[in-house]
Amino acid sequence: MATIKDVARLAQVSTSTVSHVLNKTRFVSPEITFRVEQAIDELHYAPSALARSLKSNETRTLGMLVTASANPFFAEVVQGVEQRCFELGYSLALCNTRGDKERLNASMEMLLQKRVDGIILMCTQVRLGAGLFDRYPSVPLVLADWGPMDMEADLIQDGGKQGGRLATEHLIGLGHRHIGCITGPLGKRAADERLAGFKTAMTTAGLPIRPEWIIEGDFELAGGNSAMSALLAQAERPTAVFAGNDMMAMGALRALADAGISVPQQMSLVGYDNIELAHYLVPALTTIEQPKAGLGALTVDTLLARIKAPDSPRRVLTLTPELIVRGSSQTPV
Ligand code: RIB
Numbered sequence: 481m482a483t484i485k486d487v488a489r490l491a492q493v494s495t496s497t498v499s500h501v502l503n504k505t506r507f508v509s510p511e512i513t514f515r516v517e518q519a520i521d522e523l524h525y526a527p528s529a530l531a532r533s534l535k536s537n538e539t540r541t542l543g544m545l546v547t548a549s550a551n552p553f554f555a556e557v558v559q560g561v562e563q564r565c566f567e568l569g570y571s572l573a574l575c576n577t578r579g580d581k582e583r584l585n586a587s588m589e590m591l592l593q594k595r596v597d598g599i600i601l602m603c604t605q606v607r608l609g610a611g612l613f614d615r616y617p618s619v620p621l622v623l624a625d626w627g628p629m630d631m632e633a634d635l636i637q638d639g640g641k642q643g644g645r646l647a648t649e650h651l652i653g654l655g656h657r658h659i660g661c662i663t664g665p666l667g668k669r670a671a672d673e674r675l676a677g678f679k680t681a682m683t684t685a686g687l688p689i690r691p692e693w694i695i696e697g698d699f700e701l702a703g704g705n706s707a708m709s710a711l712l713a714q715a716e717r718p719t720a721v722f723a724g725n726d727m728m729a730m731g732a733l734r735a736l737a738d739a740g741i742s743v744p745q746q747m748s749l750v751g752y753d754n755i756e757l758a759h760y761l762v763p764a765l766t767t768i769e770q771p772k773a774g775l776g777a778l779t780v781d782t783l784l785a786r787i788k789a790p791d792s793p794r795r796v797l798t799l800t801p802e803l804i805v806r807g808s809s810q811t812p813v
Pocket residue numbers: 549551553625626638670699724725726727752753
């Protein structure tokens with residue numbers, strides 16, 4: 481098998497010039513680049529990523545830990561991460577924690593053993609094993625979405641307070657006065673912040689917050705479905721509901737259909753995330769856009785900036801949510 485030395489000899493350049501051509505790390509004139517590329521073709525030279533890693537002490541691989549969920553939100557963010565990695569010449573090692581503590585720690589250990597250059601954590605607030613970072617103290621980390629808050633890591637958060645407020649203000653603007661909220665699992669930052677935004681909008685508009693109309697869900701279809709069923713079972717019902725994510729809004733739509741309640745005529749509904757499916761529901765879902773691909777790209781850029789400047793101050797970046805009005809919300813009849 482040809483080595484970098486064989487390529488250098490055939491192209492009549494130094495091995496470091498071959499390396500610069502391969503890695504685009506320095507300007508090399510077009511003629512010399514051409515000679516090197518010809519030699520590579522002639523010798524069928526395939527560079528070894530392993531050899532390069534050993535020399536440069538970087539693997540150009542990023543790790544990512546995600547919580548398993550049927551929620552397409554995560555797939556859309558991962559796509560953004562992969563795309564950005566690809567654009568920048570990095571590989572991505574993706575691990576699904578399935579919300580399981582053992583698996584989270586085992587995956588983390590495996591990524592660290594593989595010497596990934598940095599890790600993106602996008603999973604539940606499950607604790608990482610104590611001692612893990614004693615053995616790998618300097619691994620750069622970025623927390624995206626709603627990971628644990630108290631870690632030594634840069635943080636990208638979703639602006640949930642603003643988003644919850646936007647969703648609720650939209651319903652208030654349409655004339656709704658009786659508004660309920662299906663929250664995510666309380667205690668998780670994304671769920672708490674969106675609820676806080678709902679409460680702020682209600683209070684600012686001078687509307688009562690009825691505790692029996694705030695039902696805790698689980699950020700999944702089933703939770704949205706049972707929360708809406710619980711709302712519908714009450715003697716007095718709201719005319720509009722803000723669901724803390726699109727998955728719960730979809731589950732809620734099903735409960736409304738089963739109860740023969742038409743949306744938006746008898747009940748307006750707003751979700752959160754703007755997953756691709758939201759546009760295809762009947763009626764199409766009014767929701768809050770989270771820039772998912774942008775979130776993915778931003779986590780990669782933030783992680784690479786941390787890798788380059790490990791001692792720079794911790795960064796906390798907040799995304800800007802945006803209201804997307806579709807068919808599931810209207811003026812109360
Ligand atoms: O994990 C559930 C939710 O958290 C997602 O729908 C997204 O909104 C995220 O913030």
